[in-house]
Amino acid sequence: MRNAIRRNRRFTLSMVAGVVSCLTTSSRATGQGSGPLSYRPGIDVTDYAITLDLPQRGASIDGRAILTVRRWAPVDTLVLDLVGLRVDSVLVNEKPVTFARTDSLVRLPVERALGDSFSVTVRYAGEPKDGLIIRTDSAGRWTAFGDNWPNRARNWIPSIDHPSDKATVTWSVRAPSDRRVVANGELLEETPLPGMPGSVPRTLTRWRESRPISVYLMVIAAAPLVYYDLGRAGCGVGEFSSCVRQSVYVFPESRDFLPGPFSHAPEMVRLFSELIAPFPYEKLAHLESSTRYGGMENAGAIFYADAPFRRRTMQPGVIAHETAHQWFGDAVTEREWSHVWLSEGFATYFAALWVERFAGDSAFRDEMRRIRQEVVKAPEVASRPVIDTTQTDLMALLNTNSYQKGGWTLHMLRTLVGDSAFFRGLRSYYLANRHSTALTDDLRRAVEASSGRPLGWFFDQWLRRPGFAEVTTSWRYDASQRRVVATVTQGTRFGAYRFPLTVAITDAAGKERRATIDVPAAASTTAVVPLQLDAAPRGVAFDPDVRVLATFQAR
Numbered sequence: 280m281r282n283a284i285r286r287n288r289r290f291t292l293s294m295v296a297g298v299v300s301c302l303t304t305s306s307r308a309t310g311q312g313s314g315p316l317s318y319r320p321g322i323d324v325t326d327y328a329i330t331l332d333l334p335q336r337g338a339s340i341d342g343r344a345i346l347t348v349r350r351w352a353p354v355d356t357l358v359l360d361l362v363g364l365r366v367d368s369v370l371v372n373e374k375p376v377t378f379a380r381t382d383s384l385v386r387l388p389v390e391r392a393l394g395d396s397f398s399v400t401v402r403y404a405g406e407p408k409d410g411l412i413i414r415t416d417s418a419g420r421w422t423a424f425g426d427n428w429p430n431r432a433r434n435w436i437p438s439i440d441h442p443s444d445k446a447t448v449t450w451s452v453r454a455p456s457d458r459r460v461v462a463n464g465e466l467l468e469e470t471p472l473p474g475m476p477g478s479v480p481r482t483l484t485r486w487r488e489s490r491p492i493s494v495y496l497m498v499i500a501a502a503p504l505v506y507y508d509l510g511r512a513g514c515g516v517g518e519f520s521s522c523v524r525q526s527v528y529v530f531p532e533s534r535d536f537l538p539g540p541f542s543h544a545p546e547m548v549r550l551f552s553e554l555i556a557p558f559p560y561e562k563l564a565h566l567e568s569s570t571r572y573g574g575m576e577n578a579g580a581i582f583y584a585d586a587p588f589r590r591r592t593m594q595p596g597v598i599a600h601e602t603a604h605q606w607f608g609d610a611v612t613e614r615e616w617s618h619v620w621l622s623e624g625f626a627t628y629f630a631a632l633w634v635e636r637f638a639g640d641s642a643f644r645d646e647m648r649r650i651r652q653e654v655v656k657a658p659e660v661a662s663r664p665v666i667d668t669t670q671t672d673l674m675a676l677l678n679t680n681s682y683q684k685g686g687w688t689l690h691m692l693r694t695l696v697g698d699s700a701f702f703r704g705l706r707s708y709y710l711a712n713r714h715s716t717a718l719t720d721d722l723r724r725a726v727e728a729s730s731g732r733p734l735g736w737f738f739d740q741w742l743r744r745p746g747f748a749e750v751t752t753s754w755r756y757d758a759s760q761r762r763v764v765a766t767v768t769q770g771t772r773f774g775a776y777r778f779p780l781t782v783a784i785t786d787a788a789g790k791e792r793r794a795t796i797d798v799p800a801a802a803s804t805t806a807v808v809p810l811q812l813d814a815a816p817r818g819v820a821f822d823p824d825v826r827v828l829a830t831f832q833a834r
């Protein structure tokens with residue numbers, strides 16, 4: 280997601296209409312990932328069928344959740360997360376069981392005799408305190424929007440509410456007919472219900488997400504939204520055989536803002552599909568919502584804050600960020616919260632890659648320079664590593680480490696191994712973990728395989744210790760060798776880093792040439808720049824392409 284407090288930034292786009300490249304894909308759904316789930320060991324929910332009755336007014340909902348559960352270790356108690364709401368009954372394979380309720384958990388027996396696979400039905404009701412945000416807006420309209428990150432789904436969905444447990448989901452929502460209901464996946468039906476005399480007309484809306492997703496990405500919207508079709512420009516790039524259908528749902532007064540920045544949405548899906556793999560879900564809807572975040576990447580149904588719609592200030596950057604999450608975060612999900620950079624760092628960097636593709640190299644360099652400025656100023660970068668296993672406040676993980684420094688780590692990985700090995704590695708990491716979960720070592724191994732280089736040192740230095748490089752540079756011209764000799768000194772605050780450093784030399788004739796020197800993790804390095812010169816150069820610039828996460832000072 281993107282924090283709402285992030286300042287809006289503008290970049291000018293000098294873009295031409297891209298050529299639609301039609302990839303042919305033959306893909307199939309991959310199953311649940313292997314490996315133990317440490318949050319609720321022995322148990323894996325593979326499907327949620329959730330039926331909700333939404334009220335005409337007030338915030339009280341009626342729910343029924345049918346969970347398909349797989350047991351892979353001998354446990355005889357199932358523990359579900361559910362905060363606050365009243366539980367009326369629990370059934371296992373449709374037979375009532377005696378359950379125990381605390382304010383945040385439902386505990387029920389699951390006898391061995393049930394075997395490895397069984398269903399659990401929870402009937403529940405009440406006013407969700409969080410997660411499903413029900414409010415009446417200033418125009419008097421009743422609205423409900425799911426807003427789950429990181430673990431708020433448990434306020435309205437009986438679930439194993441942890442990113443490691445992914446499942447498919449079917450939504451069946453009965454609501455007054457003047458509200459449009461939007462959710463993950465594919466629309467199955469919108470059917471008017473037989474009316475009761477004197478009551479408002481109601482409609483049953485059903486959506487089905489057939490790819491496993493984490494519970495924090497399972498959402499509905501129910502509000503008087505209007506539909507704007509962005510078309511099917513992503514033809515040939517979808518994981519499903521049809522085109523990627525994109526749309527925007529907004530409140531009526533935002534209608535004349537469209538398509539606005541969403542005119543770029545088809546290009547974004549096309550770019551990320553070409554760089555990584557086909558779009559992973561049935562459709563992609565963008566919604567004006569009441570999320571607390573600037574944007575929230577719910578699978579197939581991105582929810583955005585409503586203020587930028589009302590003020591007409593919404594920018595393409597947030598759309599690129601949330602769209603990139605559909606691949607990274609949604610389809611490949613961090614198995615542990617401490618690896619959330621696999622979601623936010625990727626979304627940050629892929630939004631920058633969109634700038635690179637559509638606004639050009641110089642705009643991309645400016646963007647990476649801007650992000651680097653945020654990294655070197657952030658107190659949490661100086662004090663904590665990106666993979667922060669000691670942080671228990673999940674909201675605190677939404678910081679400059681996970682976003683900007685994570686994105687910069689990908690940028691440096693690309694520089695280190697080159698574009699070809701970098702994108703091949705990312706593709707194989709994505710395809711190996713699609714519709715499943717991953718940890719940072721899965722990414723490391725994929726890029727080690729694509730580049731043929733050991734990369735443990737790289738991931739350790741950038742992700743497992745705080746800080747960044749603090750570099751002081753100097754150079755002299757050695758007339759006898761006819762080469763520049765560069766000296767790189769590193770600060771002691773965060774220790775020394777190892778990185779390739781590009782040096783741009785402007786020769787006496789005014790021509791610029793570049794070479795790269797390998798800087799080892801040492802306090803001071805002196806290296807001959809491998810460019811032969813005819814005379815002393817006019818100038819020497821270090822890191823001209825903005826490729827090292829460092830502060831630079833010339834001595």
Ligand SMILES: [Zn+2]
Pocket residue numbers: 280281576600601604622623626
């Ligand atoms: Zn994000």
